[in-house]
Amino acid sequence: MKILVTGATGFVGKMLLPLLVEKGHKIIVLTRDAKAAQVRLPVACKIFEWGEDLLRNEEGIEVVINLCGENVASGFWTKKRKQIIYDSRVVSTRNLIEFFRKNTNAIKTWISASAIGIYENSIIPNESSPSGRGFLAKVCKDWEEETFKVKDLGIRAVAFRIGMVLGFGGGAMDKMLPLFKLGLGGNIGDGNQWMSWIHVRDLAGLIIEAIDNTSYEGPVNAVSPNPVTNRDFTSALAENIRRPTIFNIPTWVLRILFGEMSQILIGSQKVSSDRLKKLDYKFIYPKIKGALKNIGDQTGHTLLVEQWVPQSSKNIFEFFADPHNLEALTPKFLKFKILKVTSTPIQEGTLLDYSLKIRGTPVRWQSKITEYIPLIRFADRQTRGPYCFWHHIHEFIEKDGGTIIRDRVFYKLPGWIPGDIIAYRFVRKELEKIFLHRREVVAELFHPEE
Numbered sequence: 262m263k264i265l266v267t268g269a270t271g272f273v274g275k276m277l278l279p280l281l282v283e284k285g286h287k288i289i290v291l292t293r294d295a296k297a298a299q300v301r302l303p304v305a306c307k308i309f310e311w312g313e314d315l316l317r318n319e320e321g322i323e324v325v326i327n328l329c330g331e332n333v334a335s336g337f338w339t340k341k342r343k344q345i346i347y348d349s350r351v352v353s354t355r356n357l358i359e360f361f362r363k364n365t366n367a368i369k370t371w372i373s374a375s376a377i378g379i380y381e382n383s384i385i386p387n388e389s390s391p392s393g394r395g396f397l398a399k400v401c402k403d404w405e406e407e408t409f410k411v412k413d414l415g416i417r418a419v420a421f422r423i424g425m426v427l428g429f430g431g432g433a434m435d436k437m438l439p440l441f442k443l444g445l446g447g448n449i450g451d452g453n454q455w456m457s458w459i460h461v462r463d464l465a466g467l468i469i470e471a472i473d474n475t476s477y478e479g480p481v482n483a484v485s486p487n488p489v490t491n492r493d494f495t496s497a498l499a500e501n502i503r504r505p506t507i508f509n510i511p512t513w514v515l516r517i518l519f520g521e522m523s524q525i526l527i528g529s530q531k532v533s534s535d536r537l538k539k540l541d542y543k544f545i546y547p548k549i550k551g552a553l554k555n556i557g558d559q560t561g562h563t564l565l566v567e568q569w570v571p572q573s574s575k576n577i578f579e580f581f582a583d584p585h586n587l588e589a590l591t592p593k594f595l596k597f598k599i600l601k602v603t604s605t606p607i608q609e610g611t612l613l614d615y616s617l618k619i620r621g622t623p624v625r626w627q628s629k630i631t632e633y634i635p636l637i638r639f640a641d642r643q644t645r646g647p648y649c650f651w652h653h654i655h656e657f658i659e660k661d662g663g664t665i666i667r668d669r670v671f672y673k674l675p676g677w678i679p680g681d682i683i684a685y686r687f688v689r690k691e692l693e694k695i696f697l698h699r700r701e702v703v704a705e706l707f708h709p710e711e
Contacts, residue, residue, distance in 0.1 A: 262472070263287045263321050267357070268328030268374070270301040272431030277326070277465040278304045279565075284469065289319060291329075291357075299700055300693045305567035305665050311353070315360055322366060324472055327373040327408070329353050333397070334436075338522045347400050354407040361414065368416050372471050373408040375401050375420040377457055377482065377532045378525075387533040388422070388480045396521065405480060419477045421467060424484035424532060427552050428461030429559040438556070441498055442678045447508040449515070452492030454529035457484040460546035460555070467542060476540055486534045489549050497549050501557040561650060561673035562685065564692055568700050570707040571663040577707065578636045578657045581666070582606060584613055592698040595619070609633045612644070619647060628653075649673040666703065668696070 264281060268274050269290040281288055288306035292298045295310045302308070309316050316322075331349040336342050354373065361368060378397030380386040392402045405420045412418055426432040440446050464483055471477035489497070499506040515523040546552040570577060580586055584602050591597040601614040611630040616623065626646035633639045636657065643651035650673040658665040674681045674688060 262323050263289065264324040264326060264472075265289045265291060265316070265322045266326045266328065267291045267353070268330060270298050271328060272428065272435075273374075273426065273461060273464055273468075274328055275301075275303050275431070276428065276461045277328075277468055278302060278306070280465055280469055286324075289316070289322065291316065296697065297693070299568075300566050300696045303565040303567065305569040311356075320365070320367075322368055324370045324372065325357070325361075325368055326468060327354060327357065327371065330374065334522065334525055338396070338520060343396060347403070350400060350404045351407055354404060358407065358411055358414075361411075366414075368411075368414070370472060371408065371411045371416050371418045372468055373404070373418070373420045375405050375408075375422045375480065377422050377424050377484065377530055379405070379422060380530065380532065382528040382530055385531050385533060386482075388482060388536055395524065397524070409479075417475060417478055419471045420480045421464070421471075421483040422480055422532075423464060424457035424459050424482075424488075424530070426461050426464060427458050427556065429556045430562065432461060434556055437498070438502075439678055439682045441504055441506070442502055444504050444506075445508055446495060446499065446504070447506045447510055448495050449491050449510050449526055450512040452490060452495060452509070454491050454527065455488050455531035456491055456494055457482075457488045457530050457532040458494075458549070458552070459483055459485050460544075460552045462555075463544050463546055466545065467537075470540075470542060474540070481536055481540075482532050482534055483537075484532045484534050485544060485547055485549075485552075486538065487548050488531045494549060497553055498557075501550070501553045561671055562689070564668070564670040564672070564689075564696070566668050566696050566700075568666045568703060569660065569663055570666065570703060572707045574636055574657045574659050574664045577664045577666060580706075581655055581657075582639060587615070590699045590702055591617075592695055595695070607633065607639065613641070647675070649675050 264286050266274060266278065266288060269278060270292060278288060282304050288304060290298060290302060290306055290308045291311060292308060293311055295308045298308050307319070309319070329349060331346050333346055376397065379392045379401035380390055380398070381393040384390060392398050401422070408420050409418050427434055437446065463485070467483055495506050512527050515526055519526070546555060584599060584607060587599060588597055596618040597615060598617070599613070599615050603612045607630050609630055609632060613628045615626050617626065618624065624647050627644045628641040629644050631640050631642045638654065638656045640652065640654045650671070652671045654669040656667040656669070658667060670692070674684050676684065
């Protein structure tokens with residue numbers, strides 16, 4: 262099935278796309294920055310930018326998964342920022358539907374994100390409860406109104422009203438986990454406000470379920486069947502990572518720091534998941550302790566990228582397995598040079614020594630080949646270098662008459678938790694530059710018409 266996904270480079274999209282590929286679906290991504298998406302998406306797929314060349318003559322799309330939307334918690338809610346938040350959801354959805362209204366399409370199902378922010382805080386809402394009056398409620402209400410206009414085109418529409426999304430490497434935990442690891446976490450106010458949450462894997466699972474299950478229609482609360490109070494959440498998280506929670510955060514401090522946006526943290530929402538029970542969805546993480554254990558068990562960071570080229574896996578593998586090609590694949594600003602290779606061609610146990618410069622600072626790096634399966638996979642691990650841990654798995658998979666080059670990098674940064682907080686985003690951007698350069702070189706060498 263051919264599926265169009267918007268917002269695919271976000272936290273939920275990165276979890277969802279590999280699951281869709283596992284199911285055999287063909288993915289098309291619509292994004293604001295196609296170049297950046299090439300190294301932020303975890304699967305090889307067609308990528309288009311929003312704009313005049315929207316989906317250039319792409320036909321046969323049967324499902325739309327609309328996850329687009331500016332992060333509501335990434336900045337102070339100025340008038341301008343609120344307009345960006347609104348337009349990125351409501352206007353983008355309106356424009357996308359208008360495109361399909363004017364063009365022939367085979368769409369059967371339209372799945373959209375929404376949020377439990379549509380409800381008032383003071384009730385225990387289900388899908389038929391009235392919407393609230395604040396800014397977030399208006400955004401969600403208008404977003405859903407636009408979404409359900411696809412019914413006029415004979416398309417089944419689902420809007421998942423999503424609670425707080427938990428998972429490693431993004432969402433709410435991306436901001437909370439470092440603070441808790443430093444021992445700076447604590448209750449918000451008295452800690453009695455309710456939190457309706459969902460693990461990112463379950464949210465992705467719900468979206469996949471809704472593709473084929475026609476019982477999913479209209480608004481659906483995407484929340485765990487077991488909401489918790491902020492106090493219980495704080496206690497469970499502190500226990501999981503074995504850190505004290507000394508500092509309670511007064512609500513007045515949050516109001517001063519974040520203004521209107523503080524309602525996301527302060528508000529109490531105990532949202533019903535009865536509809537999901539009737540739909541018989543089986544949660545992987547139904548309880549907060551299991552969800553937080555999954556998050557707490559993961560350490561370091563992961564980078565996953567794929568690139569398809571119209572070449573045999575033999576040609577591609579031999580090129581990547583030759584360490585002397587590394588210099589061509591590495592951006593010039595790193596001043597990368599191979600110093601020594603203990604065996605050519607490489608094999609399990611081969612040591613590679615090289616030098617490079619990071620922001621002008623000379624660095625020596627040594628890697629060891631820890632796995633070598635000809636034409637299929639090899640892996641290298643840093644034995645000396647700038648990372649606390651670096652493990653890079655290179656895979657080569659034959660598909661559609663060519664080869665998917667898949668890179669999985671697992672890494673930890675120096676400086677314990679403070680170092681990670683300070684350096685992670687910078688390092689991530691640098692890695693994206695490196696892999697984007699490599700992608701362009703590979704495309705030029707093996708896919709010149711791209």
